[in-house]
Amino acid sequence: MSRISIEELKKNNGKNGKKAWLSYRGTVYxxxxxxxxxxxxxxxxxxxxxxxxxxxKNAPHGPEVFEGVKEMGKLEEDVKGASTARGDVDVLxxxxxxxxxxxxxxxxxxxxxxxxSITAVFFTFLGLLFSxxxxxxxxxxxxxxxxxxxxxxxxxxFLSWYHNYKKAFTTxxxxxxxxxxxLFILLxxxxxxxxxxxxxxxxxxxxxxxxxVLFLAPNVAALGYLGGRITFPR
Numbered sequence: 001m002s003r004i005s006i007e008e009l010k011k012n013n014g015k016n017g018k019k020a021w022l023s024y025r026g027t028v029y030x031x032x033x034x035x036x037x038x039x040x041x042x043x044x045x046x047x048x049x050x051x052x053x054x055x056x057k058n059a060p061h062g063p064e065v066f067e068g069v070k071e072m073g074k075l076e077e078d079v080k081g082a083s084t085a086r087g088d089v090d091v092l093x094x095x096x097x098x099x100x101x102x103x104x105x106x107x108x109x110x111x112x113x114x115x116x117s118i119t120a121v122f123f124t125f126l127g128l129l130f131s132x133x134x135x136x137x138x139x140x141x142x143x144x145x146x147x148x149x150x151x152x153x154x155x156x157x158f159l160s161w162y163h164n165y166k167k168a169f170t171t172x173x174x175x176x177x178x179x180x181x182x183l184f185i186l187l188x189x190x191x192x193x194x195x196x197x198x199x200x201x202x203x204x205x206x207x208x209x210x211x212x213v214l215f216l217a218p219n220v221a222a223l224g225y226l227g228g229r230i231t232f233p234r
Contacts, residue, residue, distance in 0.1 A: 002073035004028045009075065013049030014040020020048035021072060024056065024063060028072040051075070101163055105156035107231065113153050113183065114224055116146035117216040124213045133199075139213060140194055146216075147187040154180050176226045183219050186212055 004021075009028060014020030020032045020040045031037040031048065040048035046055060056063065120142035127136030157180065161173060190198075190212040198209025 003076045004073040005076045009051075010049045013047065014038075022046075022048050023051040023075055024053050024066065026075050028075060029066055030070040030072050034069075097159070097163060101160060106153065106160045107227075109149070109153040109156045110223075110227060112149035113146045113187075114220045116142045116149065117183070117187070117220045120146060120213055121217045124210060128210060136199060140199065143187060143190050143194075143213065147184075147191060150180075150184050150187060154184065172226055172230055176223065176230070179219055179223045179226070183216070183223065186216055186219060190216075 009021055009023055012019040012021035014032065014037060019030060020037045021028050021030055036042055037048055046052055120139045123135045123139035123142060126132065127139060161167065165173065190209060193205040193209040193212060196205050197203035198205040200206060
């Protein structure tokens with residue numbers, strides 16, 4: 001495998017028709033064909049032509065994203081030397097924030113509102129199908145827990161978006177932000193309508209409550225899909 005200097009790596013920054021190269025743990029990869037590295041930028045946060053080893057510690061994905069990506073060679077200098085030779089790349093967040101992001105709080109916390117919302121839909125649907133009040137009640141309890149966990153997942157997502165992706169307003173992130181807010185609104189509305197009597201078939205809020213719960217399914221499904229697109233880009 002050929003040896004590549006830091007100067008050669010920096011020249012291939014994806015700008016003005018140049019190739020988009022980056023290095024990770026001493027290996028140089030060509031990401032020119034990826035739509036996620038258009039003009040040498042990734043999520044408006046990282047830049048081609050540089051070593052990104054240190055930033056992978058906070059990334060929501062691992063080195064598996066390089067599977068199938070063309071390897072150009074090895075850096076002549078070590079990775080640490082490549083890191084110090086960078087120019088306009090991002091500054092790492094403060095120590096505590098960097099440690100927190102290194103624990104991947106958003107991928108961990110986001111599973112709670114998604115799973116609880118799906119479970120709420122499941123129990124509510126079965127409750128309607130079999131006219132079972134106990135199943136409907138189980139669905140409502142899951143809604144309460146989903147609502148409690150959503151702010152933590154949103155806060156962790158904001159932290160990751162702010163530091164890892166430098167507040168990038170790409171189509172993926174914009175859609176995810178809108179869907180996250182929609183999820184919180186749906187959960188709040190479901191809770192309110194249930195309190196107003198939505199659990200009773202005689203209540204004018206009965207079908208409003210049940211429809212709000214059922215709408216959670218496509219919302220969290222879309223959230224999970226977008227999260228997968230961000231975490232495991234191709």
